[in-house]
Amino acid sequence: MTKKLLSLVLVLTVVALAVPLYASAAVKTVNVGLLATISGDLSEVGNMGANAAKLAVEHINAAGGIKALGGAKINLIIGDTTSDYSQSVLVAQRLVNNNKLSGVLGAGVSGMALAVAPVLERAGVPFLTAAVADNLTQLGYKYMFQFCPKGSQFGNMQAEFLKFLQDKYGLPAKKVAIVFENTAYGQSTAKGIRQLAEKHGFEVVIEESYPKNFTDAAPLVTKVKAAGAQVVFPVSYTNDAALILGTMKAMNYNPVIIGGGAGFIWPEFYKTLGKNAEGVFSVGSWSWDTKNVLGHPESVAAVKAWETKYKTFMPEMAGEMYTAMFILKEAIEQAKSADPKAIRDALAKIKITDGPGAMMQPGVVEFDQYGWNKHVHPTIIQWQNGVVRTVYPVEDTDNKVMWPVK
Amino acid sequence: MADSQTEARKRSGLAVLLIMLVSLLPLVVQHGYVLRILIMISYFAVASYGWDVIGGYAGQLSLGQAAFFSIGAYAAASAYLIWKLSPAVGALAGVGLAALLALGLGSLVLRLRGPYFTLSTLAAAEVVRILLLHFKSITGGAEGRVIPYTGFNLSALQFATDRPYYYIAVALLALAIWTSYQVSRSRLGFQLAAIRNDEDAAESVGINLMSAKVKAFVISACLTALAGAFYVIYDRYIDPYSTCSSEVSVKILLIALVGGRRSIWGPLLGAVLLIPLTELTNAYFASIRAGASMVVYSIILIIVVLYAPDGLIRVLRRRPSRGAVTLQPGPKGRNSHASA
Numbered sequence: 001m002t003k004k005l006l007s008l009v010l011v012l013t014v015v016a017l018a019v020p021l022y023a024s025a026a027v028k029t030v031n032v033g034l035l036a037t038i039s040g041d042l043s044e045v046g047n048m049g050a051n052a053a054k055l056a057v058e059h060i061n062a063a064g065g066i067k068a069l070g071g072a073k074i075n076l077i078i079g080d081t082t083s084d085y086s087q088s089v090l091v092a093q094r095l096v097n098n099n100k101l102s103g104v105l106g107a108g109v110s111g112m113a114l115a116v117a118p119v120l121e122r123a124g125v126p127f128l129t130a131a132v133a134d135n136l137t138q139l140g141y142k143y144m145f146q147f148c149p150k151g152s153q154f155g156n157m158q159a160e161f162l163k164f165l166q167d168k169y170g171l172p173a174k175k176v177a178i179v180f181e182n183t184a185y186g187q188s189t190a191k192g193i194r195q196l197a198e199k200h201g202f203e204v205v206i207e208e209s210y211p212k213n214f215t216d217a218a219p220l221v222t223k224v225k226a227a228g229a230q231v232v233f234p235v236s237y238t239n240d241a242a243l244i245l246g247t248m249k250a251m252n253y254n255p256v257i258i259g260g261g262a263g264f265i266w267p268e269f270y271k272t273l274g275k276n277a278e279g280v281f282s283v284g285s286w287s288w289d290t291k292n293v294l295g296h297p298e299s300v301a302a303v304k305a306w307e308t309k310y311k312t313f314m315p316e317m318a319g320e321m322y323t324a325m326f327i328l329k330e331a332i333e334q335a336k337s338a339d340p341k342a343i344r345d346a347l348a349k350i351k352i353t354d355g356p357g358a359m360m361q362p363g364v365v366e367f368d369q370y371g372w373n374k375h376v377h378p379t380i381i382q383w384q385n386g387v388v389r390t391v392y393p394v395e396d397t398d399n400k401v402m403w404p405v406k
Numbered sequence: 407m408a409d410s411q412t413e414a415r416k417r418s419g420l421a422v423l424l425i426m427l428v429s430l431l432p433l434v435v436q437h438g439y440v441l442r443i444l445i446m447i448s449y450f451a452v453a454s455y456g457w458d459v460i461g462g463y464a465g466q467l468s469l470g471q472a473a474f475f476s477i478g479a480y481a482a483a484s485a486y487l488i489w490k491l492s493p494a495v496g497a498l499a500g501v502g503l504a505a506l507l508a509l510g511l512g513s514l515v516l517r518l519r520g521p522y523f524t525l526s527t528l529a530a531a532e533v534v535r536i537l538l539l540h541f542k543s544i545t546g547g548a549e550g551r552v553i554p555y556t557g558f559n560l561s562a563l564q565f566a567t568d569r570p571y572y573y574i575a576v577a578l579l580a581l582a583i584w585t586s587y588q589v590s591r592s593r594l595g596f597q598l599a600a601i602r603n604d605e606d607a608a609e610s611v612g613i614n615l616m617s618a619k620v621k622a623f624v625i626s627a628c629l630t631a632l633a634g635a636f637y638v639i640y641d642r643y644i645d646p647y648s649t650c651s652s653e654v655s656v657k658i659l660l661i662a663l664v665g666g667r668r669s670i671w672g673p674l675l676g677a678v679l680l681i682p683l684t685e686l687t688n689a690y691f692a693s694i695r696a697g698a699s700m701v702v703y704s705i706i707l708i709i710v711v712l713y714a715p716d717g718l719i720r721v722l723r724r725r726p727s728r729g730a731v732t733l734q735p736g737p738k739g740r741n742s743h744a745s746a
Contacts, residue, residue, distance in 0.1 A: 039697040080692035080699065085648040089641055090442060090685055097439035114552050115643045121555065122566075123438075139554045182539055184549040184645065212647070 029075040033104040040083030052318035056325035092116040137370040155192025177229030217247040235260030242272040267312040279405035290396040292363025326357035448575035451677035454661035455582035456629030462667035464622040465602030470527030473534040476650040478631030479638040497635030504631035512623035535650035550645025666717025
C-alpha cells in the first residue's frame with residue numbers, strides 16, 4: 001500500500017510540476033534567453049558566462065534600459081543546458097516556447113551550439129553564440145551569429161606569435177608539438193596550428209590527441225619530451241591543462257607553452273597550478289586589457305565591476321557574454337522593436353565600433369553574409385603575476401612579453 | 407473461455423481508444439515544447455524496449471546499447487549526407503549493421519556470464535566511439551555531423567513542424583511494444599525466461615543457450631539502432647561523445663529499470679516518467695543552485711529503486727504480472743561457480 005501511495009505521489013508530483021509551465025509570464029519587458037552549461041562537466045564556463053550576462057543586464061537596466069523602446073528593461077531567462085546535448089535541445093525549446101524571446105545568447109560549447117541552432121532557427125529567434133567551431137556559419141542558418149573568432153584562427157594566431165617570439169626575442173625553437181583533446185574544439189584548433197606552423201617553417205615533430213578528462217598525462221608528456229619539442233601547443237580545458245602542465249613540471253621538462261585557449265586562460269588554471277603557470281602563453285577569444293576595452297569608460301567599468309564582484313580578472317567567456325548582451329541591446333535599439341525578426345535584420349547589418357558592444361578585439365563588430373563577425377581576431381595572453389595579460393597582436397596592446405620564460 | 411473473450415474484446419477496445427487518443431494528441435498539444443517531450447519519450451522508450459529484450463527478458467545486463475544507438479544514428483546521417491540517400495534508407499541500413507554487430511559481438515561475449523558480459527558490452531561501446539572518432543571522412547570525427555535544415559522534403563524526412571516526427575516516433579514505439587509483446591509470448595521468450603533463471607538448468611533441458619541469447623541481442627540491437635536513427639533525423643546533430651557515451655547506455659537502461667523490466671508497458675512508463683522528470687527538475691531546480699536539478703533527480707531515482715526494485719509498473723498493477731512469478735533471480739552461487 002505504501003509503495004502504491006509513493007508511486008502515486010511521484011506521478012502526481014510530475015504532473016503538478018508540469019502544469020505551471022504552461023502559464024506564460026506577462027510580457028512587459030524585453031526577454032533575452034541565455035543557454036549556459038550551469039551544471040555538469042562544463043559548469044565552469046557556463047557559470048562564468050551566466051554571471052557576466054547577469055552583470056550586463058544589471059548595467060543596461062540601471063542605465064535606463066533600452067531607449068528606443070521607452071526604457072524597456074531586459075529580462076534575462078537562464079536555461080541550464082547541462083552538459084548533455086539532447087537535454088540542451090529540450091531546454092532551448094522550453095525557453096523559446098514559454099517566453100516571447102527577442103534573442104538568445106550563449107551555448108559557448110561548439111557541439112551544444114550545433115545542437116540547439118535548429119530549434120532557434122525554426123523559432124526565428126536570433127542566436128548569438130560564442131562557440132568557435134569553424135563550420136557553424138557554413139550551415140545556412142539565418143538566425144545564428146558567431147561574434148567570436150573561429151577555431152582555425154586560434155592556430156593561425158599561435159603560429160604567428162611563435163614567429164614573433166623568434167624574430168623579436170630570438171627564440172631558437174624549430175621543433176613544435178601539438179597536443180589536443182579529441183573533441184570538436186580540439187580538432188579544429190589543432191588543424192589550424194598544424195597548417196600555419198608548417199607554413200612558417202616550423203617542424204611539427206609530434207601531434208597527439210588525448211581523450212577529454214584523462215587521468216594520466218605521463219605517457220603523453222613522455223612522448224612529447226622524447227620527440228624533442230621545444231614548443232608545445234596544448235588545446236585543453238582546465239583539468240586536462242593543469243594535468244599536462246603539472247606532469248611536464250614533474251618531469252622537469254620546460255618547453256615554451258602556447259596554449260589553445262579555454263583551460264589555459266581561466267582563473268581556475270592559476271588556482272590549480274600557482275607559480276607553475278607563470279609565463280605560460282595562450283591564445284584566447286577575448287581578453288580584458290586590450291586597447292579597445294581599456295579605451296572605453298563603460299567597458300572599463302564592466303571589467304572593474306567583475307573584479308570587485310568575483311575577485312579575479314574578467315575571463316574570456318565572461319567578457320564574451322557581457323559583450324554579446326550589448327551587441328543584442330544595440331540591435332534592439334536599432335530595430336526599435338522587440339520583434340525577433342526585426343532584431344535579426346538589424347544584427348545582419350549592424351556595425352558597432354564603440355562601447356561594451358565592441359569589446360571583442362579589435363573593437364569592431366560587423367557580421368558577414370554568413371553571420372560571422374568578420375573583423376574579430378583572437379589574442380595571445382601571458383600569465384604574469386597571476387593575471388592574464390594581452391601580449392599580442394601588438395596593435396591591440398602595449399603590454400610587454402615577460403621574457404625569458406622561466 | 408467466455409472470460410478470456412470478454413477480456414480480449416475489452417483489450418482491443420482499449421487499444422482502439424489508445425490509438426485514437428495518441429493520434430489526436432498533437433492536435434490538442436499546440437505547444438512545441440510539450441510535443442518535443444512526447445517525441446523524446448517515444449524514441450527513448452523504443453531504445454529502452456530494445457534494451458529490455460537482452461537486459462530484461464534474457465537477463466543479460468547490457469551496458470553497451472549506445473553502440474547500437476550510434477550505429478543507427480550514424481548510418482542514417484551518413485546515408486543522407488555522403489551518399490545522398492533518404493535517411494530512412496540509412497536507418498534500415500543502420501538496423502542491419504547493428505544486427506550484424508550484435509551477431510558478431512554476441513557470438514563472442516554472450517559466452518561470458520554476469521558482470522563479465524556487462525563489462526564487455528561497456529568496452530564494445532567504447533571501441534565503437536573510438537572508431538567513430540577515427541574514421542573522420544565518414545563520421546566527421548569529433549566535430550560530428552549536422553544535417554542542415556533545408557525546408558520541407560519528404561524523402562529527406564525534413565518537416566517544418568514537429569507533428570510528422572511525432573507520428574513517426576509513435577509508430578516506432580508501437581513497433582517496439584509489439585516486438586516486446588511477441589518476444590514475451592514466443593518460444594524464444596520462454597527460453598529466455600529459463601536462461602534468466604538458471605543458465606545451467608536451461609541448457610540441461612536442451613535449450614541452445616547461445617542461439618537464444620544471440621537472437622535476443624540482435625533484436626535488442628535492431629530496436630535500439632532504430633531509435634538512434636530517429637534521433638539524428640529529428641535532432642539533426644550527432645557527435646561521438648554525445649551519442650556513443652555510457653551516459654546514453656545508462657539512460658536507456660534506467661528507463662526500463664524504473665518502469666519495469668520484462669513488461670510490455672514497463673519501458674514506456676519509465677520513459678513517460680523519467681524524460682519529463684529530467685526536464686522538470688532542470689526547469690525548476692537548475693536556477694536554485696548549479697547541479698541542484700541533478701541532485702533532486704537522483705534522489706527521486708534512489709527512492710524508486712529502493713521501494714520499487716522491480717519497476718513501477720509492478721507497483722501500480724494490482725496483481726503481479728504473469729512474468730513476475732518467475733522473476734526471482736536464479737541461484738546466483740551456482741551460476742558464478744559455473745562461470746568461474
